[in-house]
Amino acid sequence: xxxxxxxxxxxxxxxxxxxxxxxxxxxxxxxxxxxxxxxxxxxxxxxxxxxxxxxxxxxxxxxxxxxxxxxxxxxxxxxxxxxxxxxxxxxxxxxxxxxxxxxxxxxxxxxxxxxxxxxxxxxxxxxxxxxxxxxxxxxxxxxxxxxxxxxxxxxxxxxxxxxxxxxxxxxxxxxxxxxxxxxxxxxxxxxxxxxxxxxxxxxxxxxxxxxxxxxxxxxxxxxxxxxxxxxxxxxxxxxxxxxxxxxxxxxxxxxxxxxxxxxxxxxxxxxxxxxxxxxxxxxxxxxxxxxxxxxxxxxxxxxxxxxxxxxxxxxxxxxxxxxxxxxxxxxxxxxxxxxxxxxxxxxxxxxxxxxxxxxxxxxxxxxxxxxxxxxxxxxxxxxxxxxxxxxxxxxxxxxxxxxxxxxxxxxxxxxxxxxxxxxxxxxxxxxxxxxxxxxxxxxxxxxxxxxx
Amino acid sequence: xxxxxxxxxxxxxxxxxxxxxxxxxxxxxxxxxxxxxxxxxxxxxxxxxxxxxxxxxxxxxxxxxxxxxxxxxxxxxxxxxxxxxxxxxxxxxxxxxxxxxxxxxxxxxxxxxxxxxxxxxxxxx
Numbered sequence: 324x325x326x327x328x329x330x331x332x333x334x335x336x337x338x339x340x341x342x343x344x345x346x347x348x349x350x351x352x353x354x355x356x357x358x359x360x361x362x363x364x365x366x367x368x369x370x371x372x373x374x375x376x377x378x379x380x381x382x383x384x385x386x387x388x389x390x391x392x393x394x395x396x397x398x399x400x401x402x403x404x405x406x407x408x409x410x411x412x413x414x415x416x417x418x419x420x421x422x423x424x425x426x427x428x429x430x431x432x433x434x435x436x437x438x439x440x441x442x443x444x445x446x447x448x449x450x451x452x453x454x455x456x457x458x459x460x461x462x463x464x465x466x467x468x469x470x471x472x473x474x475x476x477x478x479x480x481x482x483x484x485x486x487x488x489x490x491x492x493x494x495x496x497x498x499x500x501x502x503x504x505x506x507x508x509x510x511x512x513x514x515x516x517x518x519x520x521x522x523x524x525x526x527x528x529x530x531x532x533x534x535x536x537x538x539x540x541x542x543x544x545x546x547x548x549x550x551x552x553x554x555x556x557x558x559x560x561x562x563x564x565x566x567x568x569x570x571x572x573x574x575x576x577x578x579x580x581x582x583x584x585x586x587x588x589x590x591x592x593x594x595x596x597x598x599x600x601x602x603x604x605x606x607x608x609x610x611x612x613x614x615x616x617x618x619x620x621x622x623x624x625x626x627x628x629x630x631x632x633x634x635x636x637x638x639x640x641x642x643x644x645x646x647x648x649x650x651x652x653x654x655x656x657x658x659x660x661x662x663x664x665x666x667x668x669x670x671x672x673x674x675x676x677x678x679x680x681x682x683x684x685x686x687x688x689x690x691x692x693x694x695x696x697x698x699x700x701x702x703x704x705x706x707x708x709x710x711x712x713x714x715x716x717x718x719x720x721x722x723x724x725x726x727x728x729x730x731x732x733x734x735x736x737x738x739x740x741x742x743x744x745x746x747x748x749x750x751x752x753x754x755x756x757x758x759x760x761x762x763x764x765x766x767x768x769x770x771x772x773x774x775x
Numbered sequence: 776x777x778x779x780x781x782x783x784x785x786x787x788x789x790x791x792x793x794x795x796x797x798x799x800x801x802x803x804x805x806x807x808x809x810x811x812x813x814x815x816x817x818x819x820x821x822x823x824x825x826x827x828x829x830x831x832x833x834x835x836x837x838x839x840x841x842x843x844x845x846x847x848x849x850x851x852x853x854x855x856x857x858x859x860x861x862x863x864x865x866x867x868x869x870x871x872x873x874x875x876x877x878x879x880x881x882x883x884x885x886x887x888x889x890x891x892x893x894x895x896x897x898x899x900x
């Protein structure tokens with residue numbers, strides 16, 4: 324029975340050398356070593372001893388069963404559990420065989436071949452189980468390696484994810500910051516826009532100021548002159564009364580009353596001009612009111628002309644008006660439409676002034692403004708206001724940009740570039756249209772159409 | 776002496792008539808009024824030598840005072856009426872142009888009537 328002892332030695336050695344014991348449990352390592360030594364001693368005893376002595380057989384069974392029990396009961400040897408299935412059949416068959424030989428030799432003799440065959444198969448089974456387990460172990464190992472690799476991969480992914488999350492957080496913070504900055508910029512832009520609209524209004528007011536000064540000067544002269552005349556007349560009336568010339572005094576009184584009316588009239592005229600100026604500088608009420616478009620157009624024509632004259636005293640231009648008296652009052656926001664008319668007139672005067680610089684002789688700078696009631700075949704009709712100049716016209720590459728905000732052909736500081744853009748918006752807000760016709764070298768006509 | 780006053784402001788008529796009422800009463804001066812350059816030319820056409828002196832505003836709608844001055848000096852040679860220009864814009868360019876066209880005098884608004892009266896009386900002599 325050398326095989327069982329050798330098997331026991333191999334098993335103990337296997338357990339002792341297994342990574343679960345070597346270097347992990349010095350105690351078990353020692354015990355196993357002792358066990359192995361005992362088995363080797365048993366082997367030597369078996370070789371030397373008489374073949375008939377079956378004690379070594381029983382001892383080897385005992386050793387194998389002890390090993391199997393150890394594997395079965397101790398946690399440390401769990402990894403070797405497969406050995407129980409591999410070795411147990413061999414041990415059991417060996418024990419039954421030897422027991423039957425001991426108890427009933429006749430039975431043993433009768434069944435001896437069967438026992439040998441069973442022993443052989445159990446023997447084969449040990450190797451087969453060993454090989455299968457080894458194969459399984461390898462597959463398991465492989466799987467374990469793969470799992471480890473997957474875990475490694477997973478860890479890499481995790482760290483990448485964490486890294487990405489940090490980056491995303493940083494980006495988000497950046498973007499939030501940028502968003503806030505942009506919002507701030509938008510707020511600033513909005514206030515700048517409001518300021519620009521106001522400054523455009525003030526710029527056109529600046530152009531008006533001189534014209535307004537001139538327009539106020541005339542009625543003021545009358546107020547001064549007629550009040551002076553009245554003082555003189557009162558003196559004369561006193562003299563006439565002293566002389567007792569009641570008739571003369573009465574005639575003078577009539578004159579004084581007339582002059583008083585004139586003073587009042589011209590005072591109101593100046594008042595109206597100042598009010599108009601204030602109305603222009605004030606932000607638009609946005610309220611439509613019945614307005615005489617002819618009066619409005621005439622007022623701004625004179626104001627813009629005098630405004631230009633005050634800036635450049637050498638400048639002269641003919642002004643022509645062609646008002647359709649049948650229009651009557653139309654519902655518009657007077658400040659807003661006034662601004663549009665003023666813008667168009669200022670541009671028209673600028674155009675003829677520029678042409679004047681180029682052509683000294685034989686050119687009569689002319690700016691015209693006209694109104695016309697439109698009777699359509701369908702609908703409710705409207706009013707057309709035309710502002711014409713005989714300047715140089717607008718070249719095509721400029722024409723496509725004239726309604727863009729901040730576009731100007733004037734030198735820096737002279738134009739805000741908002742005049743026509745604002746005019747366009749105002750006319751659109753009135754539900755109307757602002758159109759332009761131009762011929763290079765001949766002039767430009769802007770037409771405001773307002774529905775009534 | 777007949778004086779033609781050309782101004783687009785109609786109240787100028789009332790003002791002149793009252794400022795010079797003594798002279799008018801005493802038949803020293805006679806005033807005629809035109810409210811535009813075109814009207815002034817029309818008056819002169821029908822009343823040649825109808826005015827000895829013309830007082831004209833420069834800035835008027837339609838024909839400007841300077842254009843009127845040029846036409847008067849061109850058309851009425853023997854003897855041309857005296858023309859005094861009155862303007863709110865007393866700048867050099869206007870003054871030089873008026874003088875070049877043969878203006879006899881150049882006044883700025885607001886008109887100093889005391890000075891104007893003296894000038895007119897001096898012209899009478």
